[in-house]
Amino acid sequence: MMFIMPILQLIIIPLAADYEIKHLSISVIDQDHSTYSKRLTSKLTSSGYFRLVQYDNSYSKALENVGNGKTDLILTIPAHFERDLIKENKATLALAADAVSNTKAGLGSSFATQIINDFNNEIREEWIRLPRFNDLPQIQITNVNWYNPHIDYHLFMVPGILAILVTMVGSFLASLNIVSEKEIGTIEQINVTPIKKHEFILGKLIPFWVLGMISVTMGMLVAFAIFRIIPQGSYLLIYLFSGVYLLSVLGIGLLLSTFSDSQQQATLFAFFFMMVFVLMSGLYTPIDSMPTWAKVIAYCNPPMYFVKVIRSIFIKGSGFTDMLPEFGAIVVFAIFFNLLAILNYRKRSA
Amino acid sequence: MSSVIIENITKTYEKGIVKALDNVSFEVKSGELFGLIGADGAGKTTLFRILTTLLIPDSGKATVAGFDVIKDLKQIRQIVGYMPGKFSLYQDLSIEENLNFFATVFGTTVEENFELIRDIYVQIEPFKKRLAGKLSGGMKQKLALCCALIHEPKVLFLDEPTTGVDPVSRKEFWEMLGRLKERGITIIVSTPYMDEAKLCDRIALIQNSKILDVDTLEGILTKNKQNLFAVSSDNMYQLLKDLRAYTDAVSCFAFGQHHHLQVKTPTSSDEKLRAYLAHRNHTNVSIETINPDIEDTFIKLMQDA
Structure with a gap:
């Protein structure tokens, strides 16, 4: 008894109390229906962190989903997203998170932001098309996790x-x-x-x-x-x-x-x-x-x-x-x- | 020579509100079987805990075998045996293991003092592998006595050793105490049973934290001569009420099949009483003159106090 209980705890707690956030539910409100908006959506879902629960253009439906706990994050891609991005060199996105669970909201939005940044860089690279020599100074950050490389x-x-x-x-x-x-x-x-x-x-x-x-x-x-x-x-x-x-x-x-x-x-x-x-x-x-x-x-x-x-x-x-x-x-x-x-x-x- | 001397011991609980012992003094002679007789809550256990150095008195002085209970606690713990009223051996150890454990704690072995406990131990030996928690009440008490004796104490304190024990085991237990006394061990035993008083050399009657009297049983009885009648009739309840209303009555208590009536005027004649009861319509009246026993005396002392 004295040993079995702690050992069960040792087995169960690390498996259950997991901080790694995976399979966050996300609703994407795509009002643009462009190639870029689809590319961004597939980039989000292919990252492994997000699970697409809704993909349409109804914000109110997405809010309802947040209300009944079906979705954690809402990404709104406004109309003319692709056009603005190419023509005016900038476009806006809206990201809303269900903050009832603090960690989920925080980690979820930071993951999403990271992915969107990545996407942003990709687009820029595509448009700049191999510069002759860097006319655009860039700092590239590489992460190494010491001692626990896979953040296990x-x-x-x-x-x-x-x-x-x-x-x-x-x-x-x-x-x-x-x-x-x-x-x-x-x-x-x-x-x-x-x-x-x-x-x-x-x-x-x-x-x-x-x-x-x-x-x-x-x-x-x-x-x-x-x-x-x-x-x-x-x-x-x-x-x-x-x-x-x-x-x-x-x-x-x-x-x-x-x-x-x-x-x-x-x-x-x-x-x-x-x-x-x-x-x-x-x-x-x-x-x-x-x-x-x-x-x-x-x-x-x-x-x-x-x-x-x-x-x-x-x-x-x-x-x-x-x-x-x-x-x-x-x-x-x-x-x-x-x-x-x-x-x-x-x-x-x- | 006195083995235990108690002088003006007072002990209160709850910051002085509850008085457990009030200016208690008496002596116990060496080799004596001394009884501390009193009802529950009279202060018996508190006195024992002070004498076995578990409790510090508010005031007063006490020595056990010449050692002061406050200063010389180390020496006292070597030479006293204490059997608390509540069974307090290890329930999850067997009889054998408990004995060995307590022998070791006192720095001795079971073999060394086996003579002392042989009489008692043979009775529980068939169950020596059984866990102490699984023993019957009488066997538990015998084991506790063995454990209290294993280091050959000079003074033995037994707190209500026979409470909750069947009559046969009670008798056996007192026989054992008699044999231990012959070996020269001073024994102080507390009991709420008045009938056990006659088995002690001397007794102290304790009530409401005060000592009522200390003497031999005979001494106490002769000192407290009373004029007692044992009265019975067909309607015992009405009889008790009528006897208490009797002009010459001091007190009247129910004692089994009779009521014990104490009267003021010493007389051997029951004429007046008979007439009184006849007048009160009691039938089948029987009246006997009796000598007071320890219970009558205890009640009288309680009332006097």
Whole structure:
């Protein structure tokens, strides 16, 4: 149970939570019916990003389609598009996007703009007809995506989700375990024994540390088996970071357990912290684009460092020296949370 | 020599609003089987938790085997055995595993002190592979006692060990306590059952966070001599009301098949009472002079307090 759930998540989430926008629905309102308008339309649909759902000259029908969710983008090609373009050297197009889904609208219109620009260049080249020597200075931009040449979304998400899963196993299972001892009353019996505080806490840390390491291993196996993702960096480094990171999340778990008296309470705590952990970790949204105050929170968020580290090792193959600052941060977290947990754990009450 | 000394212990909860123990003082002699008798919520568990160093009292002083419960908690934890009222062993470990675990925690082995628990352990040994959570109530208590004894404690605290246990197991349990006492272990046991008081060397009656009296059972009974009649008739409910209205009555409570009536004037004659009840149209009246037992005494002390 403990392993199956995270592994299912690791399999399902990267497949489902995909940022790559494909098959956006587009309505083309062609009021020109010229060669160029047809060429532009076929260029859009052949790009693979767009699926043509409507091709006619009724704008009101297109709006209706947006209303009932059938189409995401409307491209209006006005009458005399071809003529204006050739004669007057410019023509206008209207692009409207359904902005209910922010990312869809943003990405969709930028894809469309890019394609239209491309189309524009093509036309110009055709009309200029091989100049004697460039009388038209041009800057050509070539993109190279380092480390992830095909912008494979899975390569980016799988290591990140793996990091979050380790966080969950580490912090919340440990905290629930101690709180359940409080609930059942076994902690009472333990408290009257001469067992030392640090012995008790170590006894709780070690099994969950081992479980955490096993879940890292299983996560990497799943990453390979399902997504064919193999870390570029060293396995040893992954285990080193996971080991230290687990200590710090276990510390958080222990601290949570000293604050809660029932499993419900601990679960609520866990739920709250999990939201912060996931959303402030840079897993979905880049830290760099956050406002300053949110960045401060993110820098206090241990999973942020681990997500970064695991991604670097998996995708870039970073070495230990590249990640010294992150390593330092994780070590500080580990010491800080465990110390706080030990100080806050009381064998007797006032 | 006193094994446990409690002086003016006061403990409140909820920032002083709820009083759990109010200026409690008594001593338990070494090697004694001491009973703490009181109703639910009287403060028994709070006192136990203070003596086993789990709780810090608001004020007052207590020592266990010469160690202070506030300062010397480490030493106390080595030498006391505590069996909480709620079963609190690991339900997902077997009998054997629980025993081994607690032996290890105390830095000893089951073999080392097996003599001490042999009598009890043989009764649960056939089920030693069974998980503690799957045991019956009586067996759970026996296992808990084994675990509390495994490090050969000098003082044993048992919080309501027989609550919810069948009568046969209760009897067996008290026999075991008797044998442990012979080995020189000081035992403090709390119970809401008055009939278990006679099995203790001395008892403390506790009610509403106060100690009512501490003495041997006989001592308490002789100190609190009462003039008691056990009365019954055909209409018991009406009888109770009439007896309470009787001019000479101090109190009257239902005790099983009879009502126990305490009267002010010491008399062995029941003539007046008989006449009164006849006047009230009670039929089939039976009146007996009785010696008060612990329950009568407890009720009297409660009323006096």
